[in-house]
Amino acid sequence: FASASGATDAFLGCLAAAGVPPRLVQTPASPSYDALLLSPVRNLRYVAPGTPRPVAIVAAAEPAHAQAAVRCGRRHGVRLRVRSGGHDYEGLSYASLDGRERFAVLDLAAFREVRVDAARGEAWAGSGATLGEVYYAVGAASRALAFPAGICPTVGVGGHLSGGGFGTLMRRYGLAADNVLDAVLVDADGRLLNRTTMGEDLFWAIRGGGGESFGAVLSWKLRLVPVPETVTVFTVRRSRSQSASDLITKWQEIAPALPRDLILRVVVQSNDAQFEAMFLGRCTRLLDHMRAHFPDLGVTQADCEEISWVRSTVYFAFYSSSKPLELLLDRTGETGRYVKAKSDYVQEPIPWHVWESTWSWLEKPEAGLLILDPYGGRMGSISPSETPFPHRKGNLYNLQYYSYWFENGTAAMEKRMSWVRGMYNEMEPYVSKNPRTGYVNYRDLDLGTNELEGNVTSYAKAKVWGEKYFKGNFERLAAVKAMVDPDDFFRNEQSIPPLPSAK
Ligand code: FDA
Missing domain, CATH: 3.30.43.10 (Uridine Diphospho-n-acetylenolpyruvylglucosamine Reductase, domain 2)
Structure with missing residues (x-):
């Protein structure tokens, strides 16, 4: 050697x-x-x-x-x-x-070109482009087109599309990965492949099977989606003393069943629940929906802002629609943080008393926050095996436990991490089971890490975390891995293992 x-x-x-x-x-x-x-x-x-x-x-x-x-x-x-x-x-x-x-x-940061063909409703984006750069380019090309992906503009296209990618358009158009038409990838033999030359199995695997496992994707062809020239957004905050527990409890059944042009997500932090909405239409129609489905939230015309879709991406990222669109091009974003996150899928509404007891967790000095992203709409009508991302029909919402901090040192880290883990343990009785599922793009090594068997990753060991992210799709992902990278060159702590040939 x-x-x-x-x-x-x-x-x-x-x-x-x-x-x-x-x-x-x-x-x-x-x-x-x-x-x-x-x-x-x-x-x-x-x-x-x-x-x-x-x-x-x-x-x-x-x-x-x-x-x-x-x-x-x-x-x-x-x-x-x-x-x-x-x-x-x-x-x-x-x-x-x-x-x-x-x-x-x-x-792959240099692979950041975004080329929009507005007439065809398509774009090519390099993996190293950020979501903000994609949104900016699409918005500059047309006010009537959009791309459905995540909220934070500095997230990279490469990792995001590899694991799914959801944001404010998911109830209307699904995941970012659901809107990929083609891709250019370097495989484990160093060959440059596109959809035709890689074949449909590998093309299936790279749209949600998580980054790293199947090769390096250099660029993606995206299907752009139609949006009205004016969309409406609002953010309303309700505190614990303004019945936030009641509202969250009701939200769980209402939000996943709203018309698919409307998303209403919740961020719960300290002693507030912040309801954030985007509607593909004008305020008057949005208020009709809110009155019909969720009058208790008390949204009024004064809460609405009518803006273009691209401006809505600035609104969700920076909580203000008046900031310059060029902020979408800032690749720096929020650095200097320590982070720990975990996620769950909620399939039955969590009872009121649980939300009520959650405040004692959220009011701790070391508390992080909870992010509730409602599914339903288009998410519920895509088959769980269409892409590797299996969390479709039957999931009310994704629940993310998220903590970030700035202090260096193990004491700060242990306090914050144990808050996230403690909150996650508290919720166990109320979330998906057998397996308790999570979202691969909210990567969580607590779910398990790979071990080698000989010189390749053990399939049996990887199943422990793999079925939590991918459910029944995990075995198919492993079969694709065995086909395209049997030596397991592309691997990490949670990469897809090759399916053993005896399986
Ligand atoms: P990064 O470069 O770290 O890659 C992530 C993984 O993919 C790694 O395993 C990497 O090896 C692999 N990979 C990266 N590029 C690849 C390529 N070109 N080919 C093959 N493998 C590749 N998610 C979401 O769905 N909605 C949201 O709103 C948000 N918001 C959000 C905010 C913030 C602040 C963070 C930190 C994260 C999110 N996410 C999210 C999660 C995000 O989608 C996830 O972390 C992505 O994997 C990040 O992609 P990057 O390319 O930035 O990551």
């Missing part, structure tokens, strides 16, 4: 021989290594001293560079962590929990 530094040198030499310019390859000795490694990082827990770091960062600028990274990595025993926006909750795009693993980051 080559020594660690010998293998790294051979990897670097191989990249140079393949024509990857040295300025695109940073090693810990390079002056800009730290800046490049850290700038997109959204969770400082995974860059703490002692966390294993990549032997190199390959900032690919063209497909051939990504192909070389895969081929050279395989040849010289250097694994790749593919990174687009760097938002993974568990840092899997830039950190490895296995101190023995020699890995490089394949950074």
Whole structure:
């Protein structure tokens, strides 16, 4: 076996021989290594001293560079962590929990072109583009088109579409991954494939099966969706003393059954429930719906703002529609935070008394927040096997437990993490069961991490976390993995294992 530094040198030499310019390859000795490694990082827990770091960062600028990274990595025993926006909750795009693993980051930030064809209602977006850049480009091309994806504008297209991707248009149009028409991917053999050449099984797997497992997706062809030129948004806040528990209890049955042009999500924090809505139409119609379905919330004309869809993306990201649209292009966003999150799917309304007792959790000094995203509408009419994302009909809403903090040190971390875990444990009797499911894009290593069996990831062990994210689709994902990457080159702590051939 080559020594660690010998293998790294051979990897670097191989990249140079393949024509990857040295300025695109940073090693810990390079002056800009730290800046490049850290700038997109959204969770400082995974860059703490002692966390294993990549032997190199390959900032690919063209497909051939990504192909070389895969081929050279395989040849010289250097694994790749593919990174687009760097938002993974568990840092899997830039950190490895296995101190023995020699890995490089394949950074796709340069693949950020967004080309919109408004006449065809389609766009190509590079994996390294942010959602904000996609929204900005679509909004600039047409006021009547949109793309259904998540709320935070700095999230990367690559990871987001790989795991599903939901936001304010999901009740009308489903997930971001439901609206992918084609993709360009570098597979485990370093080949550049599109939908036709990769085949439908692999194309199915990359639209929701979670990042990393099947190759590096360089770009995605998106189906843009029609929206009215004017949409309406509102945010109303109701405190615990203004019957927030009653309202949340009712919301659970109302929100998933609302007309699909309307989404009403809730963020619960401290002693408030904040109801945030977007309606694909004008305020008068929205108020008719609110009066018919949820009069107790007491929404009035004064709460409404009528704006364009692209402006609504600014509204949800920054809680103001008057901020400049160019903020969508700011790739920096909120850094400098430590994060822990977990998620559940709720299938039966959680009783009032549980919400009432939740306030004692939310009022603790170390408390995080709860985010309730209602499903129903289009989400309920897509078959659970259409894409790897299985959480469709029968799920009322996604419940996310989210905490972030700024203080360094284990004491702060333990307090915050145990709040998230404690809140999650409290909710166990009231959420989905057998398995207790979660959303892969809200990555949670508490659900289980991979172990090797020989030189590949154990399928039996991975099933423990895998069926929580993917239910019955997990086995099909593993079958695709066995077909396209039987040696398990693309792997991380929660990558899809190859299905053993005896299965
Ligand atoms: P990152 O680059 O960290 O990648 C995530 C995973 O995908 C890693 O395993 C990585 O290796 C792999 N990967 C990345 N690019 C790849 C590529 N091109 N090909 C193959 N694999 C690739 N979700 C949601 O549905 N709705 C929402 O509103 C939000 N909001 C939100 C806000 C904030 C502040 C955060 C931190 C996260 C969210 N998310 C979310 C979750 C988000 O969708 C999820 O973290 C995505 O995986 C992030 O994608 P990035 O490309 O930024 O991550």
